[in-house]
Amino acid sequence: MHESDYGVAEKTAIVTGASQGIGRAIAETLAASGANVAICSRSMDRIGPVAEGINDDEDTGEALAVECNVREREQVQQLIDETVETFGDIDILVTNAGGEFVAPFEDISANGWETILDLNLTSTVHCAQLAGEVMREGDGGVIITLSSVNGQHAAPGESHYGAAKAAIIRLTETLAVEWADDGVRINCVAPGLIQTPGVAETLGIDSESMPPREKTDRRIGHPEEIADVVQFLSSPAASFMTGETVTVKGVPRAGNSMSQGLGLE
């Protein structure tokens, strides 16, 4: 009889942007399954308590908090070095940190464009290149990138973010081919609208009004529903998956724009 293996116990995972939202849910989910997690955000005051919460629980893997702005390559290198020094290796990398502002294309300054491309796309390049080096010189590993439904379909106000997230999908496909012989699997998760503090800030959605998980239609997703997919992709159960983008979006309503479709306008 075949027994599915969704395990990540004793693996070492890096999760970027884990002080809140999707990244935090991913870190806590992997740790609850026994992985040691190196987690980062731009502020130790914000990432430290998340690590403490994980370390307070005896039944989880260990957590290492690192202050790291993923837009800065040298800081990403320090994150990689501290992770290897503490846990010995890197088995899983989740490039979760990202963000956006919503604005018409004509209102986005050169710096605004660069900010969103740096934060989402170039940060993913830094993390994948530097952690990928460790994986490829060792026993391989698993990388999971974060795109968005905005990287798959056009939505007004999302030209910069959509371009960055679309590029992440193609980057994922390319690295899957280039690094296949090095034992590195790389897949991408493209969430639909997920209830996080970032979304509350960007789109003004009340984070207290969470609908239950039983329904898949006409609701916003929970961060844990992304974390569960990341856990699967990280595990041996996904051993024949690489270069794929997994969309996680429930059943939004049909509409002219995605936000109208979700009933948010």
Ligand SMILES: CCCCCCC/C=C/C(=O)SCCNC(=O)CCNC(=O)[C@H](O)C(C)(C)COP(=O)(O)OP(=O)(O)OC[C@H]1O[C@@H](n2cnc3c(N)ncnc32)[C@H](O)[C@@H]1OP(=O)(O)O
């Ligand atoms: C609708 C349903 C579809 C489903 C998909 C859901 C889409 C969700 C996507 C998410 O990723 S949500 C969660 C992510 N979290 C956030 O986005 C956090 C909120 N945003 C921010 O914290 C910030 O805006 C930022 C994106 C992190 C950028 O902050 P930063 O401090 O790095 O940059 P600034 O110095 O503030 O600005 C740089 C540059 O950008 C211009 N700019 C900033 N905001 C706007 C804006 N609203 N409109 C136009 N331009 C903006 C700013 O003016 C600067 O440019 P210059 O003035 O210097 O030229």
Ligand SMILES: NC(=O)C1=CN([C@@H]2O[C@H](COP(=O)(O)OP(=O)(O)OC[C@H]3O[C@@H](n4cnc5c(N)ncnc54)[C@H](OP(=O)(O)O)[C@@H]3O)[C@@H](O)[C@H]2O)C=CC1
């Ligand atoms: N929520 C959604 O609906 C969707 C989200 N996504 C993607 O999922 C990912 C997570 O989104 P979400 O949880 O909503 O985001 P949040 O804004 O809620 O959280 C973002 C996290 O990233 C960290 N972060 C932001 N900038 C940096 C940086 N430069 N360096 C390091 N860490 C950083 C923040 O920590 P701190 O502020 O402490 O530095 C925070 O922990 C993003 O890539 C987003 O684009 C995709 C589709 C939909």
